[in-house]
Amino acid sequence: xxxxxxxxxxxxxxxxxxxxxxxxxxxxxxxxxxxxxxxxxxxxxxxxxxxxxxxxxxxxxxxxxxxxxxxxxxxxxxxxxxxxxxxxxxxxxxxxxxxxxxxxxxxxxxxxxx
Amino acid sequence: xxxxxxxxxxxxxxxxxxxxxxxxxxxxxxxxxxxxxxxxxxxxxxxxxxxxxxxxxxxxxxxxxxxxxxxxxxxxxxxxxxxxxxxxxxxxxxxxxxxxxxxxxxxxxxxxxxx
Numbered sequence: 608x609x610x611x612x613x614x615x616x617x618x619x620x621x622x623x624x625x626x627x628x629x630x631x632x633x634x635x636x637x638x639x640x641x642x643x644x645x646x647x648x649x650x651x652x653x654x655x656x657x658x659x660x661x662x663x664x665x666x667x668x669x670x671x672x673x674x675x676x677x678x679x680x681x682x683x684x685x686x687x688x689x690x691x692x693x694x695x696x697x698x699x700x701x702x703x704x705x706x707x708x709x710x711x712x713x714x715x716x717x718x719x720x721x
Numbered sequence: 722x723x724x725x726x727x728x729x730x731x732x733x734x735x736x737x738x739x740x741x742x743x744x745x746x747x748x749x750x751x752x753x754x755x756x757x758x759x760x761x762x763x764x765x766x767x768x769x770x771x772x773x774x775x776x777x778x779x780x781x782x783x784x785x786x787x788x789x790x791x792x793x794x795x796x797x798x799x800x801x802x803x804x805x806x807x808x809x810x811x812x813x814x815x816x817x818x819x820x821x822x823x824x825x826x827x828x829x830x831x832x833x834x835x836x
């Protein structure tokens with residue numbers, strides 16, 4: 608079945624540091640890949656997505672590239688801010704014969720210190 | 722649009738009581754999803770609907786859980802009887818349609834505590 612593995616954290620960084628959150632996946636077929644962000648007390652928000660190999664999703668300074676050869680979709684940001692503190696979820700959807708919902712990783716709690 | 726609306730935001734109940742969680746999807750969205758989030762298991766899909774019809778309920782943990790969607794603007798998730806292990810945050814999400822159905826918009830969640 609489908610699965611997503613990501614570093615669970617917490618990941619603690621200083622403001623303006625470089626961020627990488629690793630995400631790898633297992634899926635049949637050609638899934639779409641997503642990063643969601645959850646701020647304290649709120650629901651998940653779509654941060655970025657990529658629907659095919661070598662696509663790069665980007666939003667709010669975050670980027671992730673769909674790497675089919677390494678089955679990865681690592682999230683990066685060049686200079687993080689305190690306001691980026693949140694839980695980040697990597698997810699996939701294969702759109703195949705199974706459930707059309709998303710398969711999520713367990714989430715990575717990111718803490719940015721001033 | 723106000724986004725996906727869930728109520729209540731917090732629910733505390735005693736073991737054995739019936740609990741009903743409510744969701745209003747974004748107008749025009751054909752798909753509605755219910756998820757459960759716990760520390761141990763992360764986010765799990767419980768059930769989803771397409772055009773008010775349940776499509777896949779394989780994630781529903783047991784018969785104590787039931788979900789309905791009587792119309793395009795309202796869905797409920799009911800737990801009867803509730804147990805302490807049901808304590809979690811329950812999210813509702815909706816998406817537009819087949820072409821971009823995998824872009825889901827989440828509500829703020831209902832935090833359920835069963836004592």
